[in-house]
Amino acid sequence: MAILDKNLCFTSYSKIWLKEFNIKEKNIVGKYYFDVIPNTPERLRRVYLKGLQGKRSNVTGQKFIDLKGNIQWLKWKVDPWHDYEGNITGIIIFAEDITATTRKKELLKKAQEVSMIGGWELDLATNQLHWTDVTKKIHEVANDYIPKLDEGINFYKEGEQRERITKLVSKCIETGKPYDIDLQIITANGDELWVRSKGEAEFHKGRCVRIFGTFQDIDQEKKNELKYKETAERLKIAAKGAHIGIWEYDFADDSFRCNDEQYELYGIKKEDFAGDYQAWRSMIHPEDQEKTRKEEEMVLKGKKTYNITYRVVWPNDTIRHIQAAAVLLKDKEGNPLKMIGTNWDITAIKESNLKYTEVSERLKIAANAAQIGIWEYDFTNDSHVWNDQVYELHGVKKEDFAGGYEAWRSLIHPEDQEKTKIEEEIVMIGEKDLDHTYRVVWPNGNIRHIHAKAKLLRDEKGNPLKMIGTNWDITPIKEAQLKYKEVADRLNLATNAAQIGIWEYDIANDSSQWDNQAYELYGVRKEAFKGNDAAWRALIHPEDQEKVRMEEEKVLNGEKDLDHNFRVVWPNGTIRHIQSAAILLKDEEGNPHKMIGANWDVTAIKEAEEELRKLLKVTNEQNNNLLNFAHIVSHNLRSHSANLSMLSSFLLNEENEEERKNLIKMIDEASSGLNETVQHLNQVVHVKTNVNGNMAPINLYTALKNVEKNISTLFKKKEVICEIDVPKSHNLKAVPAFLDSILLNLFTNSVKYSAPNRQPQIMVSSKIEGNKVVVAFSDNGQGIDLDRHGHKIFGMYKTFHGNEDAKGIGLFITKNQIEAMNGKIEVESTVNVGTTFNLYFDAN
Amino acid sequence: MENKNRIKRACIIDDDPIFVYGIKRIMNEIDFCDEIIVYANGESALNELGSLVQEGKKLPDVILLDLNMPVMDGWVFLDDFVKIPNHNQDHLSLYILTSSINPSDIEKAKNYPIVNNFISKPVTVSDLKHILKELV
Numbered sequence: 001m002a003i004l005d006k007n008l009c010f011t012s013y014s015k016i017w018l019k020e021f022n023i024k025e026k027n028i029v030g031k032y033y034f035d036v037i038p039n040t041p042e043r044l045r046r047v048y049l050k051g052l053q054g055k056r057s058n059v060t061g062q063k064f065i066d067l068k069g070n071i072q073w074l075k076w077k078v079d080p081w082h083d084y085e086g087n088i089t090g091i092i093i094f095a096e097d098i099t100a101t102t103r104k105k106e107l108l109k110k111a112q113e114v115s116m117i118g119g120w121e122l123d124l125a126t127n128q129l130h131w132t133d134v135t136k137k138i139h140e141v142a143n144d145y146i147p148k149l150d151e152g153i154n155f156y157k158e159g160e161q162r163e164r165i166t167k168l169v170s171k172c173i174e175t176g177k178p179y180d181i182d183l184q185i186i187t188a189n190g191d192e193l194w195v196r197s198k199g200e201a202e203f204h205k206g207r208c209v210r211i212f213g214t215f216q217d218i219d220q221e222k223k224n225e226l227k228y229k230e231t232a233e234r235l236k237i238a239a240k241g242a243h244i245g246i247w248e249y250d251f252a253d254d255s256f257r258c259n260d261e262q263y264e265l266y267g268i269k270k271e272d273f274a275g276d277y278q279a280w281r282s283m284i285h286p287e288d289q290e291k292t293r294k295e296e297e298m299v300l301k302g303k304k305t306y307n308i309t310y311r312v313v314w315p316n317d318t319i320r321h322i323q324a325a326a327v328l329l330k331d332k333e334g335n336p337l338k339m340i341g342t343n344w345d346i347t348a349i350k351e352s353n354l355k356y357t358e359v360s361e362r363l364k365i366a367a368n369a370a371q372i373g374i375w376e377y378d379f380t381n382d383s384h385v386w387n388d389q390v391y392e393l394h395g396v397k398k399e400d401f402a403g404g405y406e407a408w409r410s411l412i413h414p415e416d417q418e419k420t421k422i423e424e425e426i427v428m429i430g431e432k433d434l435d436h437t438y439r440v441v442w443p444n445g446n447i448r449h450i451h452a453k454a455k456l457l458r459d460e461k462g463n464p465l466k467m468i469g470t471n472w473d474i475t476p477i478k479e480a481q482l483k484y485k486e487v488a489d490r491l492n493l494a495t496n497a498a499q500i501g502i503w504e505y506d507i508a509n510d511s512s513q514w515d516n517q518a519y520e521l522y523g524v525r526k527e528a529f530k531g532n533d534a535a536w537r538a539l540i541h542p543e544d545q546e547k548v549r550m551e552e553e554k555v556l557n558g559e560k561d562l563d564h565n566f567r568v569v570w571p572n573g574t575i576r577h578i579q580s581a582a583i584l585l586k587d588e589e590g591n592p593h594k595m596i597g598a599n600w601d602v603t604a605i606k607e608a609e610e611e612l613r614k615l616l617k618v619t620n621e622q623n624n625n626l627l628n629f630a631h632i633v634s635h636n637l638r639s640h641s642a643n644l645s646m647l648s649s650f651l652l653n654e655e656n657e658e659e660r661k662n663l664i665k666m667i668d669e670a671s672s673g674l675n676e677t678v679q680h681l682n683q684v685v686h687v688k689t690n691v692n693g694n695m696a697p698i699n700l701y702t703a704l705k706n707v708e709k710n711i712s713t714l715f716k717k718k719e720v721i722c723e724i725d726v727p728k729s730h731n732l733k734a735v736p737a738f739l740d741s742i743l744l745n746l747f748t749n750s751v752k753y754s755a756p757n758r759q760p761q762i763m764v765s766s767k768i769e770g771n772k773v774v775v776a777f778s779d780n781g782q783g784i785d786l787d788r789h790g791h792k793i794f795g796m797y798k799t800f801h802g803n804e805d806a807k808g809i810g811l812f813i814t815k816n817q818i819e820a821m822n823g824k825i826e827v828e829s830t831v832n833v834g835t836t837f838n839l840y841f842d843a844n
Numbered sequence: 845m846e847n848k849n850r851i852k853r854a855c856i857i858d859d860d861p862i863f864v865y866g867i868k869r870i871m872n873e874i875d876f877c878d879e880i881i882v883y884a885n886g887e888s889a890l891n892e893l894g895s896l897v898q899e900g901k902k903l904p905d906v907i908l909l910d911l912n913m914p915v916m917d918g919w920v921f922l923d924d925f926v927k928i929p930n931h932n933q934d935h936l937s938l939y940i941l942t943s944s945i946n947p948s949d950i951e952k953a954k955n956y957p958i959v960n961n962f963i964s965k966p967v968t969v970s971d972l973k974h975i976l977k978e979l980v
Contacts, residue, residue: 631946635912639860639943642966646866666862788920808914 003081005090008033008048020097044074051078051091061098073102116217122149124173124209135215138195140187157184157192169199173208176201182222194222245343247326249277251336256280265322265343267314285311285319299328300336309346321350373471375454377405379464384408393450393471395442413439413447427456427467434469437478449478501599503582505533507592512536521578521599523570541567541575555584556592565602577606625816628795633681640674680809684816687738691820694735697844700766700773701728703736707743711751718751720760730766732773732841738817745810746837750779755832772823773843778836783829793827849980851877851905857889857921858882858910858941863965867908867941870969876976877906885913886921890928897928903936906979911942911949918942922956937979939963 002013010028017023021037028036034045041064047057057078064072077094118135122128129147136145139155153169156162161183168179178200185193199213236259245262249255254276263270266283273279284292288310299306306326311319326341373390377383384403391398394411401407412420416438423436434454439447454469492515495502501518505511510532519526522539529535540548544566551564562582567575582597644667651663704724708715715722732739747762754760763778784793794815795808818825822842829835854877858864864882871877881904883889896903911918918940925931938958942949943965953962960978963971 631944634945635943638945639863639912639965642943643860643862643866646966647862650866650869666865670862 002033002093002095003090004033004048004093006052006088008052010036011090017095020095039072041072041074044076047076047078048091048093051080051093052088054080054088056080061102063102071099071103072097073099118215119212120152120215121210121212124211131215138187138193138215138217139185140189140191155185155187157186165197169211172199172201172211176203176208178213182218193217194219243345247341247343249339249341251338262343265320265345266312267316267318267320272315283312283314285313287311299326299339302328306339306341309350319347320345321347371472375469375471377408377467379466390471393448393473394440395444395446395448400443411440411442413441415439427454428464430456434467437474448473449475495598499600503597503599505595505597507594518599521576521601522568523572523574523576528571539568539570541569543567555582555595558584562595562597565606575603576601577603629684632795633677636677636680637674640670640677643670644674680813683809683813687813687816687820691735691738694737695733695821696736697731698734698736698739699728700730700732700775700841701726703739704743704764707740707747711744711747714748714751718754718760720751720754720762722747722762723764725763725765726775727766730768730773731844733844734821734823734841735817738821742814742817742839745814746777749810750777750781750835753835754779754781761834768843769840771843772840775839775841776836777839778834780834783831783833783835784827785831786827786829790827794825849976850875851976851979853877853879853881853902853904853906855881855883855889855893855904855907857884857886857907857913857918859884859913860910863910863967867967867972870967870972874969874973874976876972886916886918886924890916890921890924893925893931894928897930903931905937906975907936907938908941909938911940911944919952922958926956926958937975939975941965941967 002017003011005011009030009032011030013028018025018028023036025031025036033048034040041062043062043064047059051057057076059074059076061073061075064074075096075098079092080088081090081092083089116134116138118138119132120135121130123130127149129149129152131139131145131147131152133143136143136147139145139147141147153162153166156165164181165183168181171177172179178198180196180198182194182196185195187193194217196216196218197213198215199211201208202210202212240259240261243261243264245259245265247256247258247262250257256273256275256277256279258270258273260270263273266273268283281289281292292308292310295306295308298304306324306328309321309323312322313319322343323346324341324343326339328336329338329340331337368389371389371392373393374387375390376385378385382404384401386398386401388398391401394401394408396411409417420436420438423434426432427434434452434456437449437451440450441447450471451474452469452471454467456464457466457468459465491502494500495515495517499517499520501521502515503518504513506513512531512533514526514529514531516526519529522529522536524539537545537548548564548566551562554560555562562580562584565577565579568578569575578599579602580597580599582595584592585594585596587593647663647667647670651660651667654660654663701724704726708722708724714720750762751760758780761780764775766773766775768774784790786793794811815825818839818841823840825840826838827835828838854871856864856867858867868880868882871880881892883892893903909918909921916924936958937960939960940953940962941964942962945964950962953959961975
């Protein structure tokens with residue numbers, strides 16, 4: 001307290017005043033107030049001046065901020081001081097610097113307001129509950145709201161929350177145990193709110209008289225916390241589900257913190273990871289070391305955020321591709337603090353990327369190599385995207401082609417316009433994918449055949465969006481097809497004309513396909529032929545079955561192509577020679593699959609061959625005969641001449657007259673022999689040269705009867721029984737003299753070589769065989785041992801019975817005569833039983 | 845008296861009487877042998893010679909064989925003769941004497957080891973002297 005006079009100088013003051021205003025002077029009486037306390041706010045000066053005019057002032061607290069910005073809280077009471085006359089002589093000031101206490105209060109209040117911390121108090125004596133304004137605000141009740149005990153509790157969320165607070169409060173009252181809990185209340189407006197409720201008890205004489213505490217709105221915080229927890233949880237789940245590794249690297253202590261997934265990505269166990277930078281780096285693929293280091297450098301320099309892929313090598317040598325992204329945290333000075341990031345495995349993507357690149361590259365190469373055009377048509381803007389091949393296939397240059405449907409259509413051959421439109425319509429309806437061939441006309445007039453395949457893509461509404469397809473040039477195929485058809489037609493004509501039967505045999509199904517010619521060659525009707533192997537085989541001549549089978553075996557063994565001939569027997573018995581040539585087709589495994597071949601009739605050739613062979617045989621025989629004849633003739637001539645020369649040399653030196661006569665006789669015999677030989681020779685030559693033009697029709701019976709008559713004397717003498725059993729109708733073609741000679745020779749032979757112990761018998765009969773008359777001339781004579789002499793019986797100068805008059809010329813001449821007349825002679829004989837000669841003559 | 849310069853017994857198989865006359869005469873002239881046997885064909889020769897072997901008698905020292913003969917020719921004789929057991933125990937020599945100059949006959953004769961030589965008719969004094977020289 002201080003008393004000031006009218007001049008605001010101190011007249012009196014308390015010791016506390018000095019202390020309060022921190023005045024150093026011991027005596028301030030008579031001193032000017034503002035000299036003593038220079039930092040008095042201006043406002044207070046005016047309050048003092050007004051006090052001198054009689055105005056009282058009572059202020060419990062006023063904040064002053066001086067020119068330097070210092071804050072001062074003052075509390076004062078100013079009263080005027082009157083003299084006895086009632087004149088104002090000064091003022092009485094009760095003043096207090098309350099800056100320190102006020103600040104505390106103000107701070108608390110501010111703090112409570114900012115953090116929404118309210119207070120509450122329960123007086124257990126009166127059971128009165130008191131809430132501060134903030135507490136009320138938190139509960140969203142009016143400022144004049146007076147809470148009641150039960151109401152206060154009921155704000156807590158019903159159920160678990162309310163039970164817990166009830167318990168805690170009860171316990172606090174009973175035992176004095178303070179509580180501090182986060183709970184939810186429902187505010188007066190019905191909002192849910194997280195609050196932190198604290199309480200403690202005050203005991204007096206062992207009894208709780210009061211509990212009080214704070215009440216704080218922590219809703220945002222709590223929600224944030226929960227949200228964070230949820231997010232973190234979700235992240236954890238996501239990281240786990242997506243196998244995302246999360247890591248944090250602390251620069252200060254060179255340590256990694258990672259989630260479980262992170263370890264999995266590196267193929268290691270948590271306990272095996274040392275957890276520092278070097279340990280991590282050691283797992284990176286050697287080839288990616290440099291690249292990752294550079295990335296880190298850039299990130300630390302702040303040039304970019306961390307985002308990189310690299311490979312890691314697992315302890316088991318597996319290589320995985322890792323995608324890594326991270327953020328760098330720095331302190332205030334810009335030094336790296338932490339790096340927080342993620343890792344995930346992109347091996348599959350990498351591999352599929354590689355694969356995709358590879359495949360598309362391959363496709364490109366393939367399309368190029370195969371000259372396949374790939375195109376895309378966009379319906380929405382009527383535009384084409386073609387690769388180079390499409391342009392090439394259509395014979396247009398990229399720069400010359402306008403693109404679009406009409407431009408493309410103008411390239412199509414006029415005759416194929418209609419058909420391509422129909423195909424497109426069918427595709428648009430959705431019946432099928434595009435798949436057709438058409439011709440395009442190149443600007444230079446070339447016509448090419450294009451095969452096009454495409455798929456139609458539609459939008460969600462089903463409207464055509466795009467058509468993507470391929471083109472390729474099938475002109476060579478088409479041309480080959482046409483050519484093939486032409487060739488096939490020609491072949492057909494040719495085979496028809498040449499009567500070549502074409503056949504195809506399917507080995508697996510045992511079925512064959514023949515053309516019409518083939519059926520004709522086998523003399524069967526198409527409908528009567530079963531078409532399997534057995535049916536075909538049944539048509540083959542029995543004698544040729546084995547040979548056919550052997551040929552087939554060789555073909556199936558791959559030794560040769562089929563090329564052989566065989567006979568077939570037509571159902572009507574006709575025998576035809578078939579030449580067959582074929583090739584064997586094998587399937588991918590090399591198993592015989594099909595046989596395709598041709599058959600043609602070689603009967604005429606075969607017959608001609610046969611004829612030729614016969615002719616050759618005859619010629620050979622003739623040749624042999626001639627050679628033989630020549631040798632025989634030379635032998636006989638030589639033997640006679642040798643005898644003659646020998647005898648004449650004897651004669652020259654012989655003086656004995658008797659012996660000379662004998663020699664001359666022998667010379668005569670030898671010369672007769674020589675003569676005879678020459679005659680035989682003449683005869684044979686006559687036979688060979690007198691056939692042509694001398695053949696005449698002769699009645700066999702008449703001829704036989706004539707000869708029989710001519711030798712009737714001999715027959716009588718030898719008592720021969722001669723039976724001629726020949727139809728008078730049998731006429732044959734022969735040289736009459738030859739026939740007489742032949743018959744005479746056979747008759748006389750039968751008589752000459754008759755068996756001495758029985759009466760000679762001769763039987764002559766005849767029959768017609770084809771175009772031949774066969775005369776059988778049999779006797780019951782001595783017979784000839786054919787095993788010994790068979791090959792010589794018709795030989796010249798061959799005799800077998802030792803008869804004096806046998807010359808070995810008769811049968812030789814006979815055979816020559818018959819063969820000269822296009823006939824033949826055969827012999828059957830049994831010693832001491834008889835002999836039969838069969839003579840074949842041309843029938844007339 | 846045995847003469848060491850001639851053959852003991854010669855056999856002629858030939859159907860030609862004139863040739864047989866001639867060769868006998870030459871044989872006599874050159875003192876070819878002590879004894880001559882003549883067969884007119886292969887069959888009679890074979891029968892007789894077979895009997896000699898059977899009776900244990902000696903076969904002729906030399907056989908002069910014609911080829912062309914009735915009933916059994918020279919070839920058949922050869923075929924059958926070599927089948928006679930012990931037919932060659934006394935070193936019999938066989939010559940073919942024939943009018944044939946057919947090369948195939950000469951070739952064929954070579955297939956018979958028993959045939960010493962193939963001589964074409966007419967047979968001369970020197971031919972027989974040659975044989976004599978060979979055998980004695």
